[in-house]
Amino acid sequence: MAPRDTGSADPSHRSKYESIVMIHLDAAYALARYLTRNDRDAEDIVQDACLRAFRFLETFRGGSSRAWFLTIVRNVYYGELKRKRSQPLNVVLDEGETTLEDSESAPWTRTEHDPIRALERAEAQRRVRAAVTQLPDEYREILVLRELEELSYQDIARIARIPIGTVMSRLSRARKLLYKALQQERES
Secondary structure, eight states, X not given: OOOOOOOTTOHHHHHHHHHHTGGGHHHHHHHHHHHHSXXXXXXHHHHHHHHHHHHTGGGOOSSOXXXXXXXXXXXXXXXXXXXXXXXXXXXXXXXXXXXXXXXXXXXXXXXXXXXXXHHHXXXXXXXXXXXXXXXXXXXXXXXXXXXXXXXXXXXXXXXXXXXXXXXXXXXXHHHHHHHHHHHHHHHO
């Protein structure tokens, strides 16, 4: 049985949507951005996920609304990859498009007592983000969901549709790959 499409005319549906989905837009964009490695594609993925979440809101049966919505984001991303088959999502930045590093506020605009430390911290964050974006998809998504979105192993297992043991092993492998990449970058 297909869920009913309540459309935008039902105020209770809109209210439920806002309380279940809209509060997780930042997390959805962060996941989509790390998966696609591209601002524009991430925005498209999140927009499509929002539309699907709105349409299928009645399928949400409680629990973690964040995990439910991030599952939709992930499914939209992998659906797009499958649809395009061998054609990967665009990773070339168009003119004027910002990178993840550029989209953060500049380190000197934050309230810091020591501007040198602020710049060093910003550079370290840039290096970590760059290393994370180079991880293979299956490791990158698990690392982002656990370390950035702070989801439980159970929620990650539900989102990725893999056993908890696989979540733990992929997370361990992702951390090792990240550490290795950062060490190699430091040595060069």
